[in-house]
Amino acid sequence: MHSLRLISSSSTGPIYRLIYFNLKGRAETSRMMFKLAGVEFEDFRIDQKRWAEFKHMAPQGILPVLEVNGKKLPQSGAINRYIARELGFYGCNNWEASRIDAVVETIGDCLHDLDIWWMIRDLDVRNKLQKHHEGKLIPKALARLDQLLEENSEGRGFLVGDKISLADIHAMNYIHDYLPTLHNIKAEDSFPRLGDHARRIAEVSQIKEWIKIRPFSKF
Amino acid sequence: MAKYRLLYFNLRVQAEPIRYMFELASVEYEDKRVSEEEWADMKARPGFGQLPVLEIDGKEIPQSRAIYRYVARKHGFYPSDDWGHALVEVVLETVRDFDPEVSKFFSQTDSKKREEIRKEFIDKGSNKYLDNIEKLLKNTNGGTGWFVGEKISLADILVFYLIYDVIPSLLGKEPGTFDLSNHELLHAFMKRFKSEPKISSWLGKRPKTPF
Numbered sequence: 001m002h003s004l005r006l007i008s009s010s011s012t013g014p015i016y017r018l019i020y021f022n023l024k025g026r027a028e029t030s031r032m033m034f035k036l037a038g039v040e041f042e043d044f045r046i047d048q049k050r051w052a053e054f055k056h057m058a059p060q061g062i063l064p065v066l067e068v069n070g071k072k073l074p075q076s077g078a079i080n081r082y083i084a085r086e087l088g089f090y091g092c093n094n095w096e097a098s099r100i101d102a103v104v105e106t107i108g109d110c111l112h113d114l115d116i117w118w119m120i121r122d123l124d125v126r127n128k129l130q131k132h133h134e135g136k137l138i139p140k141a142l143a144r145l146d147q148l149l150e151e152n153s154e155g156r157g158f159l160v161g162d163k164i165s166l167a168d169i170h171a172m173n174y175i176h177d178y179l180p181t182l183h184n185i186k187a188e189d190s191f192p193r194l195g196d197h198a199r200r201i202a203e204v205s206q207i208k209e210w211i212k213i214r215p216f217s218k219f
Numbered sequence: 220m221a222k223y224r225l226l227y228f229n230l231r232v233q234a235e236p237i238r239y240m241f242e243l244a245s246v247e248y249e250d251k252r253v254s255e256e257e258w259a260d261m262k263a264r265p266g267f268g269q270l271p272v273l274e275i276d277g278k279e280i281p282q283s284r285a286i287y288r289y290v291a292r293k294h295g296f297y298p299s300d301d302w303g304h305a306l307v308e309v310v311l312e313t314v315r316d317f318d319p320e321v322s323k324f325f326s327q328t329d330s331k332k333r334e335e336i337r338k339e340f341i342d343k344g345s346n347k348y349l350d351n352i353e354k355l356l357k358n359t360n361g362g363t364g365w366f367v368g369e370k371i372s373l374a375d376i377l378v379f380y381l382i383y384d385v386i387p388s389l390l391g392k393e394p395g396t397f398d399l400s401n402h403e404l405l406h407a408f409m410k411r412f413k414s415e416p417k418i419s420s421w422l423g424k425r426p427k428t429p430f
Contacts, residue, residue, distance in 0.1 A: 060313065060351055071302065077315070078308035085301065094292050095278070101285035108284075108315075116319045144281075 016041035018079075019057055020064040021048050023217045024177065026076035027064040029170045030083050035210040036164070037087040045215065077108065084166035091161050099160040103148060103167035106141050107174050113137055114182075134183050139190065145171055146191045155193035164204065172201040181219060221293075223248035224274040228258070230428045232388060233283045234271045236373075236380045237290055242421040243371065244294040252426070284311070291373035298368040306367045310355055310374035314381050317348050324389050337390055345386070346401060352378055353405050362404040371415070378405075379412045388430030394422075 016034070020027035022045040034041045046054045046063070058065050059074050066072070066079040073079055084090040084100070091097045110133070117129035149155050159167040175198040179185040188195020202208060223241070227234035229252040241248045253261065253270065262268050272279050273286045280286050288311075291297050297304050320340065327333050356362040356378075366374035382405070386397045395413070399406040413419060 060354075068302075073305055073309060075309050075312035077312040078305055081308055082301070082305040085304070094289060097292070098280045098285045098289040101288050102280065102282040105282045105284045112315070112318050113322065116323055 013039065014069050015067075017044050017067040018042065018064060019044045019046065019054075019067065021046050021051075022215060023219050024173070025219055028173050028177075029080050029166065030064070030066070030076070031214070032169050032173070032207055032210060033080075033083050033087055033089055033166065036089075036169070036204065036206045038206070039087060077104070080104070080166055080170070089164065089166045089169070091165055096161045096165075099148065099152075100165050100167040103145060103159055104170055106144050107170060110137055110141050110174075134185065138179070138183065138185060142175075142187055142191050142194060145175075146194050149193055149197055155197070159197070164201065168197070168201050169207075172198045172207075176202055178219075221275050224251055225249065225271060226251050226253055226261075226274065227271040228253055229426060230430060231384050231394075231425075232430050235384055236287050236376050237271065237273065237283075238425070239376050239380065239418065239421070240287075240290050240294060240296055240373070243376075243415065243417050244296075245417065246294060284315070287311070287373060287377070291376075296371065296373045296376065298370075298372060303368050303372075306358075307372050307374045310352075310366050311377055313351055313355060314377045316351075317381060317385075320344060320348075321385065321389060340389065349382075349399075349402050349405060352381075353402050356404055356408060362408070366408075371412070375408075375412055379409065379418075382409060383413070384430075 016039070018027060018030055018034075018041055031041075031043060055061060057072075059072050062074060064076050064079060065074050066082065068082075073082060081090065081104075091100050113133055117126050117133065120126040120129070145159070146155075149159055152158065152160060153162075158164055159171060171194075175187045175194055179187055186195075187198070202211065223246065225234060225237055225241075225248055238250065240246075258270070261270075269281060271283055271286060272281050273289070280289055291307075297307055324333065324336050324340075327336060353362070355374075356366055359365065359367055365371055366378065382397055382399070383395050387394050390397070395409075399409065413422070
């Protein structure tokens with residue numbers, strides 16, 4: 001079902017290009033915000049095998065990178081927040097922004113911990129760290145998100161404030177996609193409210209449509 | 220005027236950027252250093268169960284980086300333009316990339332392995348991070364001023380904190396003792412920041428803590 005969407009004309013709005021691999025990973029939250037706001041952007045996906053040819057596009061040698069009228073912004077955390085502020089997904093005051101930050105940072109702590117052991121070759125060490133990550137860190141993080149959801153809307157609305165924000169989209173991607181795919185964890189088993197929230201956000205029409213048509217990638 | 224209460228252990232790491240900002244902006248705050256017993260009581264409460272926490276007129280903000288941003292927005296440590304704001308975020312995220320090194324080190328209980336991590340960091344790792352950070356400094360005024368824009372921002376505070384407080388604690392050394400001879404611009408930046416009157420005054424009077 002099509003809904004009427006206002007698409008920003010590239011002659012009046014900034015020209016956005018989001019550069020990443022053909023993955024969801026660290027770019028998907030940004031892609032969804034563009035889609036949700038009906039703002040055009042170039043979804044530039046680099047074949048990982050050809051990374052060396054494209055590395056010059058990344059000021060810090062890492063992806064994702066957001067280009068805004070040609071100016072480059074690296075670091076997914078900075079990109080997510082820039083887009084959230086520009087497109088109205090960062091709450092309506094400093095207090096709400098800090099609650100959104102609390103969600104994003106809680107998930108960020110898990111992702112940073114993943115960076116520590118994900119590439120470790122020694123399987124004994126890796127397994128030990130993975131057990132800690134999946135058995136302790138993730139449940140703790142989910143409990144915090146659940147607490148925030150409960151405090152905000154008794155679990156029936158959004159994570160922060162009374163409209164969808166960066167926090168909701170980022171949490172949905174983590175809970176709905178990342179956790180089952182990467183860690184074989186179904187958050188809704190222990191946190192049904194979070195599961196419901198993730199489902200609600202995934203059902204928002206523009207997000208639902210994007211999930212249907214986006215290029216396929218496992219991660 | 221908001222009543223601020225910063226709750227953390229009697230340590231620098233994680234809370235110190237907040238204290239730097241309050242000191243620089245001459246904002247009154249209660250610098251509450253929580254004891255082990257008090258922490259045991261707090262952990263039992265439902266809720267976030269972690270420190271630092273910033274209490275503002277009875278409401279709480281958890282998560283160190285959410286607090287950094289809140290205080291920075293409130294007290295002028297972000298530039299006023301959107302792009303400058305984003306550039307500060309880039310520095311914050313770049314500094315954060317260093318966190319796995321810290322966790323790797325502190326989660327290692329074998330002292331021999333710790334020494335190996337330390338040595339590897341000094342010989343190789345540190346340059347990689349510092350090169351990236353110095354590159355960012357160079358983007359503004361050729362690296363002769365502050366990281367973003369024309370005044371001190373959260374970016375400057377976090378880099379100073381990383382190099383002055385965090386890295387030396389990793390190496391088991393006193394704050395401010397990390398050798399920056401390979402990074403002249405950063406070295407000059409550290410001197411510049413440290414000589415800000417409110418910073419040097421705070422460094423002189425803050426409690427001495429192991430990290």
